Amino acid sequence: MKESFDELFRTVKLDRKNSNFSQRCTLESRYKELLSEIEEIEKAIENGDLKNLKEELGDALWDLMFLFAIAEEKQIDPKDVIEEVIEKIKRRKPWIFTGEKLSIDEEIERWKKVKKQEKSQKS
Structure with a gap:
């Protein structure tokens, strides 16, 4: 690919x-x-x-x-864009790499929590 x-x-x-x-x-x-x-x-x-x-x-x-x-x-640099999105997903959805099983609600909650932390760090 x-x-x-x-x-x-x-x-x-x-x-x-x-x-x-x-x-x-x-x-x-x-x-x-x-x-x-x-x-x-x-x-x-x-x-x-x-x-x-x-x-x-x-x-x-x-x-x-x-x-x-x-x-x-x-x-x-396209490579930078790709690397940044990979890092973002690793921060926001670490369970997909560890095999941890979460409910849909838990996934959404964790995603929102990390996203909120990222936004507060930017401001």
Whole structure:
């Protein structure tokens, strides 16, 4: 799977480099495209259309990776983004790594508690 993600990101960057249209895209314009694809995902889910869902997930992934490419041009390292979200999940959901069994309510309670602590540390 890593190779597929790497190839997709290389393809996005090639598109950004070699397509006049793609060079004109901004964070704002690609964000709007992503929102549009998310609406398409919603429709596919509502309709129970798994074939279309697969296509729309791919379209949304393309737009998200495109946002990563533009962000990288603005000195936001995609690796840093990925590492930060992994660390966030490790803090907020440590039980998924330890095998500890929690009820849904306990999971939600712990998630909210850690999130609240993180927010208070930022302010």
